[in-house]
Amino acid sequence: xxxxxxxxxxxxxxxxxxxxxxxxxxxxxxxxxxxxxxxxxxxxxxxxxxxxxxxxxxxxxxxxxxxxxxxxxxxxxxxxxxxxxxxxxxxxxxxxxxxxxxxxxxxxxxxxxxxxxxxxxxxxxxxxxxxxxxxxxxxxxxxxxxxxxxxxxxxxxxxxxxxxxxxxxxxxxxxxxxxxxxxxxxxxxxxxxxxxxxxxxxxxxxxxxxxxxxxxxxxxxxxxxxxxxxxxxxxxxx
Numbered sequence: 001x002x003x004x005x006x007x008x009x010x011x012x013x014x015x016x017x018x019x020x021x022x023x024x025x026x027x028x029x030x031x032x033x034x035x036x037x038x039x040x041x042x043x044x045x046x047x048x049x050x051x052x053x054x055x056x057x058x059x060x061x062x063x064x065x066x067x068x069x070x071x072x073x074x075x076x077x078x079x080x081x082x083x084x085x086x087x088x089x090x091x092x093x094x095x096x097x098x099x100x101x102x103x104x105x106x107x108x109x110x111x112x113x114x115x116x117x118x119x120x121x122x123x124x125x126x127x128x129x130x131x132x133x134x135x136x137x138x139x140x141x142x143x144x145x146x147x148x149x150x151x152x153x154x155x156x157x158x159x160x161x162x163x164x165x166x167x168x169x170x171x172x173x174x175x176x177x178x179x180x181x182x183x184x185x186x187x188x189x190x191x192x193x194x195x196x197x198x199x200x201x202x203x204x205x206x207x208x209x210x211x212x213x214x215x216x217x218x219x220x221x222x223x224x225x226x227x228x229x230x231x232x233x234x235x236x237x238x
Contacts, residue, residue: 004029005028005073006028006029006074006077006078006218007031007071007074007116008020008030008031008078009058009079009081011032011078012032012033012034012036012040012043013043014179015175015207015210015214016032016080017047018211019211019214020032022212022214022215023214023215026215028218031052031054032051032054033053033056033067035057035059054071059103059104059107064115069119071119075120075124075125076124076126076127078129079108080129081108082177084144085097085098085101085105086101086147087143087144088140089139093142093143098143101147109154117162123165125165125166125168125218126158126166127167127170127217128154128170129169129170129210130149130151130170130171131148131173132172132174132234133148134148134151134152134171135231136234136235155169155226163224166217166223167225168224170213170214170228171227171228171229172210172230173232174199175204175209176192176204176206192204200232200237203232205232209230210230
């Protein structure tokens with residue numbers, strides 16, 4: 001796999017960073033991108049390998065074409081962009097916050113996938129990362145669910161429209177990543193315990209487990225148009 005180049009947008013932390021490490025171990029050549037250049041460089045150094053790090057703001061739609069031109073040819077694109085805007089009870093959720101969530105995550109996924117096409121191998125793949133809020137009926141997540149469902153909807157459409165490029169999506173559940181750092185340690189522990197109690201496997205997920213799901217979709221040449229839900233079964237809980 002050493003000749004195959006994977007670009008991970010949102011690769012400076014969490015699921016994106018874990019995916020970079022996992023794919024590198026499997027022999028891929030990896031480029032990670034992120035908005036914060038200092039954080040990005042620190043992430044690249046932490047990976048202990050020959051990684052390329054490119055500063056890129058996926059929400060800056062006007063700059064994406066130039067960014068992918070600088071990156072050059074790639075075989076696989078992983079879009080691991082986070083986003084927390086849009087949460088709250090449906091009756092009172094701030095619509096401006098929901099709009100911001102769409103712009104920061106759904107539009108960024110859409111635009112990055114479009115901008116990479118001139119450089120993406122026809123034998124390659126696109127992998128979106130949405131979230132289980134698109135599949136689970138969790139009160140207070142109508143905005144998040146709509147945003148992530150929009151991302152997941154791209155996989156089957158683009159799998160047909162962009163063929164033979166393979167297009168898939170991973171839908172993670174609750175995963176212990178820096179996304180949750182808005183909570184203090186005292187808050188995070190009971191929050192995770194509550195999610196674990198509602199999850200059939202009895203715990204929250206780890207970033208490497210989502211990375212393994214992404215690696216499967218990249219490596220399996222007969223899988224396209226699929227959303228792989230990797231949530232420990234939380235969508236099945238009460």
